[in-house]
Amino acid sequence: MKVHLSHPTRDVVIQGPKRVAEIFKELNLLPEAFLIIRGQDLITEDETVADGDSIEIRPVISGG
Amino acid sequence: MRCRKCPKRAVLGLPRHNTAFCGDCLTEFVRTQVQRAIKTQQMFSPEDRILVAVSGGKDSLTLWEILLKLGYRVDALYVDLGIPGYSSRSKEKVVQFAKMVAEPCGSRLTIHTVEEDAGAGIKELANLIKRPTCSACGTIKRYQFNRVAWQNHYNVMATGHNLDDEAARLLGNVLQWQEEYLQKQSPSLPASVEGFAKKVKPLYRMTEREIAAYAVVNRIDYLVEECPMAKGAKMLVFKDALNRLEAESPGTKQRFYWGFLDRQEKSSSVAPSMSQIDQTTLQPCTVCSQPTTAGTCSFCRMMVRAKTAVK
Ligand code: SF4
Ligand SMILES: [Zn+2]
Numbered sequence: 241m242k243v244h245l246s247h248p249t250r251d252v253v254i255q256g257p258k259r260v261a262e263i264f265k266e267l268n269l270l271p272e273a274f275l276i277i278r279g280q281d282l283i284t285e286d287e288t289v290a291d292g293d294s295i296e297i298r299p300v301i302s303g304g
Numbered sequence: 305m306r307c308r309k310c311p312k313r314a315v316l317g318l319p320r321h322n323t324a325f326c327g328d329c330l331t332e333f334v335r336t337q338v339q340r341a342i343k344t345q346q347m348f349s350p351e352d353r354i355l356v357a358v359s360g361g362k363d364s365l366t367l368w369e370i371l372l373k374l375g376y377r378v379d380a381l382y383v384d385l386g387i388p389g390y391s392s393r394s395k396e397k398v399v400q401f402a403k404m405v406a407e408p409c410g411s412r413l414t415i416h417t418v419e420e421d422a423g424a425g426i427k428e429l430a431n432l433i434k435r436p437t438c439s440a441c442g443t444i445k446r447y448q449f450n451r452v453a454w455q456n457h458y459n460v461m462a463t464g465h466n467l468d469d470e471a472a473r474l475l476g477n478v479l480q481w482q483e484e485y486l487q488k489q490s491p492s493l494p495a496s497v498e499g500f501a502k503k504v505k506p507l508y509r510m511t512e513r514e515i516a517a518y519a520v521v522n523r524i525d526y527l528v529e530e531c532p533m534a535k536g537a538k539m540l541v542f543k544d545a546l547n548r549l550e551a552e553s554p555g556t557k558q559r560f561y562w563g564f565l566d567r568q569e570k571s572s573s574v575a576p577s578m579s580q581i582d583q584t585t586l587q588p589c590t591v592c593s594q595p596t597t598a599g600t601c602s603f604c605r606m607m608v609r610a611k612t613a614v615k
């Protein structure tokens with residue numbers, strides 16, 4: 241699957257299918273600091289992302 | 305995961321409330337929480353005229369949208385800081401939102417351009433007067449927000465500060481025992497002497513993640529990119545630390561900040577209120593006549609320094 245990340249903007253490829261919670265662990269990210277977006281929709285941590293999917297892991301924490 | 309209120313698929317888990325919501329129920333939950341914040345902190349009523357400071361980010365655009373949806377009389381101010389790239393991208397988001405969402409509801413956007421007013425963007429100005437960009441920026445944004453509110457007779461000024469912002473700031477202030485700042489950390493500060501409107505933070509009950517989720521669900525097109533000056537900001541370290549605690553024990557952030565507010569409320573009957581303190585220490589600036597503690601306000605002093613540096 242393709243995973244889009246920000247700050248800095250980059251794309252990484254991860255082997256799927258995988259649950260969102262596992263993706264967070266693999267990338268060493270805190271779920272409280274991100275949203276997961278597939279297409280235009282938010283998905284929760286228990287959902288499984290297929291190998292052919294593209295998702296965005298969007299940071300929600302701002303510095304201001 | 306299913307929504308806890310209806311049979312639909314959940315879009316967001318909220319561990320701190322031990323629940324999960326679909327898009328519609330999340331929208332309702334967030335609006336209800338904001339309305340509760342407005343009521344319990346006596347922020348404003350439907351008669352008040354509210355000015356919200358918008359940056360193009362998720363918090364301020366979401367705040368503008370929610371206040372419109374709740375039926376309040378709200379307009380917005382955007383300050384164009386003149387930061388190459390970032391400022392034009394954030395302005396585009398704000399202008400687009402104004403056109404598509406706000407103007408059809410009769411709400412107006414005012415744009416203040418720092419470069420037109422001061423002859424230089426924020427980075428150049430900060431260099432001229434040898435101050436960190438963010439501190440010069442803070443002075444300018446505060447000043448313009450006050451000025452526009454005052455000149456256009458808004459009686460309430462609203463900002464998009466959320467639970468994470470306030471908890472992180474509280475942590476910073478407590479670590480340094482900054483008692484005078486602690487006093488000002490209320491989500492609703494009363495109007496003081498003439499020239500300062502009431503200042504409120506209607507999103508203080510919502511986490512950043514809940515606000516971002518609301519924005520995505522309601523198709524609020526905000527700028528995900530951060531101001532390039534914000535990198536390495538101390539606030540991010542505090543927010544990260546709090547989110548680690550939150551992961552171990554959901555609800556930590558709200559217990560920390562709301563608990564502080566409860567304590568503050570209990571002790572406020574003895575201590576002088578903020579407005580009493582302001583009344584005794586603020587006078588009109590000798591140059592621009594906005595209220596200040598210093599004779600000439602920090603904005604006017606900054607502008608004088610910038611002009612002499614140019615000569
Ligand atoms: S990060 Fe600094 S320069 Fe950028 S908007 Fe915030 S205060 Fe201004
Ligand atoms: Zn629902």
Ligand SMILES: [Zn+2]
Nearest residue numbers: 589592601604
């Ligand atoms: Zn002044």
